[in-house]
Amino acid sequence: MALAIRDTTAFRLLARLRWQVFRNSLRPGFKRVEVLIRGFTWVAGVSTVAITSLIFAANGYFLFDKRPYVIHVSLWVIALVWQILPLVLEGSTPALDFNELARYPLRFRLFYTMSLTYGLLDPAALTCVAWLLCLALGIVMGHPAAIPSVVIFFPLFALLNLLFNRVLFGWLRQVTATRRRREILVAVGVLFLLTVQVSFWTWMPRLEKSERKAQVLPVIQAADRFSPMGVTANAVSAPRESALVALGTLGGGCLLLGFLLYRQLRPIYLGETDSDSEVRLGAIQAEPGWGLPFLGPQLSAMVEREVRYYFSEHRLWVNQVSIWSFVLIGALAPSFFQRAFGWSGERRGEVLYPVAISYSLIVMATLAYNCFWSDAGGYYRWLLSPVKIRRVLQAKNIFFGIAVLVNLVVVTTIVSFGIPIAPLRLLNGVLTTMLIALGVVSAGNLLSGWFPKKVKSGTFSAKNASEAATFIGLIVLAAFSALAFGANWAGKHWQRPWLTPLLLLVTVLAAGGIYLLALKLASEYLEKHQDKMCDELV
């Protein structure tokens, strides 16, 4: 007879599993630099947590009675990090599918508590627990009278956050169980964030500082008063007045969320799954593929594939649209620049165009740093096709070039709505874009081979390139931007406006040479390391 696994063994196994998944992600191998940078990131992260924990302790010790709002703010920070950080880190941290555990001989009660334990072992949750503990420690050391309320309400607050996080992720899992729903959710999520930001930046500059305070503060105070964060902070600082309300709110919240989690986990435990099962009918559309001018059938087909993949990844094009929205705000909301930076109309015209171009290029650059991001198993298709890998890289570069060109046209059009762009400035903008794009794509071809990364599509925060590729790519981007800046500076310094485009043209030609060299080196590297690329991507 099969025996159900013992609770303590299960928890120990779960903790070990999480640790092993993390440790395996740091295994040295093909990508030593990648491992190094990841290790450095983790060390920096742990150090940051340690330092911030001390700050939380100090807040509790010194400011508990002098500035009680600091406790409110601290609890808000803890709650927001607990709920939002896992979303941000999704796709870039090692993880496993907790629901897989349902097929092991676990009783439901244990499966349920393991779900909570699994949530507690998340880096964000561990960080928040550390902060909460330090805050509690600071409070009880400085103010022993607060010990009972801290001991009761902080654990309740932590449990509420834990339950909320599990319910939130469970809900997201349900919604994203099918590819179509997942893509829609990502698009809606990004559009929502975009709307919030655009509304904020168009609304805020219209208000004077005093108006801002008068209008915003009551909203924040009301939100705090009725939130678990405000309730907990009040209960700790003034238990006699607020303890009952806090007990009801936090306790009731925990019960409700606990019940919701039960409703989510039960079907998983019983083996119910969601999948893409809808059947769509349609006649065969025998429309021919694209025939792009000056490109042969192979290049046309490959560029078409890149474009289709780009648009199938909602996250990418919504990101692009968000850049254009910010440029639009910059162009049409002069008061924002006047109030925020004290820039006059002329200064705004001078700065906005190059800033808009540079900003959009920085965001777009990640497309080039890992140009095989979307290929995964399809990477074999390149190797099976009668085509040299150099042609594949060229096709990806052409797609990047088209994207940069479209971006340049749109940004120029948007900026010129609000600020007239002089022909010389336009020429400089075009040359600067060409220079930086050539730098980015040259580095991108090499980085795509050195640090290939399979990207999980349809996640909120999927990173298009590895940490190492992004880091090195940004250095290259900065170097090429510095060249463009130098050319602009030279033109101004010697008061020779024609000098800037001339210098830019020379650097563009040099960058063209660098591109051809990088293309050759990258192609040779990819041919030589074909097996490793397959291991990484397929």
Added chain:
Amino acid sequence: MADIVVETRNLHREFGKLTAVDSLDLKVERGQFLGFLGPNGAGKSTTIKMLTGLLRPTSGTIQVLGMDLERQGVEVKQRIGVVPEGLALFERLTGTQLLNFVGRMYSLDRDTAAARSAELLEFMDLRTSADKLVADYSHGMKKKIALAAAVIHRPDILFLDEPFEGVDAIAAGTLKAMLQRFTARGGTIFLTSHVLEVVERLCSHIAIIQDGKLVTSGSIEELRAGVTLRDPECAGQALTLEQIFLEVVGGEHQAPHELSWL
């Protein structure tokens, strides 16, 4: 003299200390339907990957259609079709878009690629799913679209790695009909499969590999003639491919250790 379309000489592939393919000498003639068999981990997939340019040999040479694969890889790939392990599909294209894309990669003009895509989707019974993303296809549908992608440019040789794995009987029937039609018209097929009944029914020739080494090859009749079962009760019976396979790879004699607890 027979027209050899695939020939390997002293083909060798190592993964670290593991030798996956060991001095493999193999010849496949034009029009043959070759079943390439072996136990798990014998080196079948590694061999097929090397023959199709997905994996470089550690040493040895590969000639396909009289061309050296190392030096004339692009020309060879233009004339072969492959259903590799993992299928190598761009799953975020629709079925139609994928076939169009593959056709154009083999330099078919736009109209021909589109016409053949439509025909293949019809033939493979994927008409109603033509505009669905390949990511949303079932496993069997993916196998069918992968085979369609392998034949769209009318190759001379087809390399198929486990084409029937996970495919239902109806879909398998469609695939088999297509493959038989392909060889009847002079095409050559190099197939790996664990479904020995299917191999026995479809293939004209068999090659068996074990521990990276070719242990036997020939037509099924030649293999039958060369193998004698040790079990006296089977004497005089026509051997099945499964019996031949087990005899050659020694499966019957590899009695697993008893699991005392099971």
